[in-house]
Amino acid sequence: MxxxxxxxxxxxxxxxxxxxxxxxxxxxxxxxxxxxxxxxxxxxxxxxxxxxxxxxxxxxxxxxxxxxxxxxxxxxxxxxxxxxxxxxxxxxxxxxxxxxxxxxxxxxxxxxxxxxxxxxxxxxxxxxxxxxxxxxxxxxxxxxxxxxxxxxxxxxxxxxxxxxxxxxxxLFYSPWDEFHIGGGRIIREGSDVSIVACGIMLFEALRAADILARQGIEAEIIDCYSVKPLPEELIQSSVRRTGCCVVAEEHNGMGGLCGAVAESLGINYPVPLRFVAVKDRFGESGTPAELQEYYSLKYREIVGAVAQVWTTRRR
Incomplete structure (x- = not known):
């Protein structure tokens, strides 16, 4: 980056x-x-x-x-x-x-x-x-x-x-990185929690991972750039290693990436799961930075969500 x-x-x-x-x-x-x-x-x-x-x-x-x-x-x-x-x-x-x-x-x-x-x-x-x-x-x-x-x-x-x-x-990626439908990328490896993010929330997930590492929790970060079809094997493989998951997106918590990951894990490998997303609300006027704070779409919320799932993770 x-x-x-x-x-x-x-x-x-x-x-x-x-x-x-x-x-x-x-x-x-x-x-x-x-x-x-x-x-x-x-x-x-x-x-x-x-x-x-x-x-x-x-x-x-x-x-x-x-x-x-x-x-x-x-x-x-x-x-x-x-x-x-x-x-x-x-x-x-x-x-x-x-x-x-x-x-x-x-x-x-x-x-x-x-x-x-x-x-x-x-x-x-x-x-x-x-x-x-x-x-x-x-x-x-x-x-x-x-x-x-x-x-x-x-x-x-x-x-x-x-x-x-x-x-x-x-700027995070390079001009030579390739992306395909149904794909995702592990951009930081970890063993304690899987954080699945897309869009701007990828950068908040990376900031959260740095803080978590200082607390002894190694987060695996997945850029889930393909929301549909979902890279299910990639996500499930990560979650089987970590035993818990947090999903972060700049979207309503229902129906988007959060919903897609919850559906996939609920059917295939249920684990403790939390969302960092907009909670069933419309937007309001403000600067982008102000709105990210107001709607709790920051690294702090990701760290808090990880604290909730990590203590009850599937072992």
């Missing part, structure tokens, strides 16, 4: 532009947010493959599905709250049901959207996307993972939802 910071949404413009050079069938459909999502870079280089449909997310998804049927590789881009919230029926009926090669890329997800408030702070999107058959989900943690997921995504011909954020975050 470096001191340099870049946002995952910034990777969208760079990744799509690189994709445009690799595959002439890549097209971008935008809901009039090109400057905020950084897809303006693609529009400037490939104006004949960029379509701004205006603030009309439902129409955007239908246009994308039609282009997929015509053999194109469409990337539909909008803010998370409007892409998933407004266009859910179109995503369900026009993308997931026919199992089309449409990539849905949402920026400004989670409470770290900041001052824009609850209408823009989407905390339910992973749950909504998870329950759709055929849908795959990526949640990158930093700029390089986001960029590499976007660039490699065209090789897969299934529906895919990529969740990106607004704030700048530390």
């Amino acid at each position: 470096t001191m340099e910071k870049r946002s995952t949404r910034e990777a969208l413009g760079d990744g799509l532009t690189e994709l445009g050079r690799l595959n002439e069938n890549v097209v971008v459909i935008d809901a009039d947010v090109a400057s905020s999502t950084y897809v303006k870079a693609f529009a400037d280089e490939f104006p004949d493959r960029y379509y701004n449909v205006g603030i009309a997310e439902q129409n955007m998804v239908e246009v994308a599905s039609g282009m997929a049927l015509a053999g194109k590789k469409p990337y539909a881009v909008a803010f998370s709250s409007f892409l998933i919230g407004r266009a859910y029926d179109q995503i369900r009926c026009c993308v997931a049901m026919p199992n089309l090669d449409v990539k849905l890329v949402a920026t400004h997800a989670g409470i770290t959207v900041g001052e824009d408030g609850s209408t823009h702070q989407m905390l339910e999107d992973l749950a909504l996307m998870r329950v759709l058959p055929n849908m795959n989900i990526f949640v990158p943690a930093d700029y390089w993972s986001a960029r590499n997921m976007i660039v490699s995504s065209y090789k897969n011909d299934k529906p895919l939802y990529i969740r990106l954020g607004r704030p700048e975050v530390p």
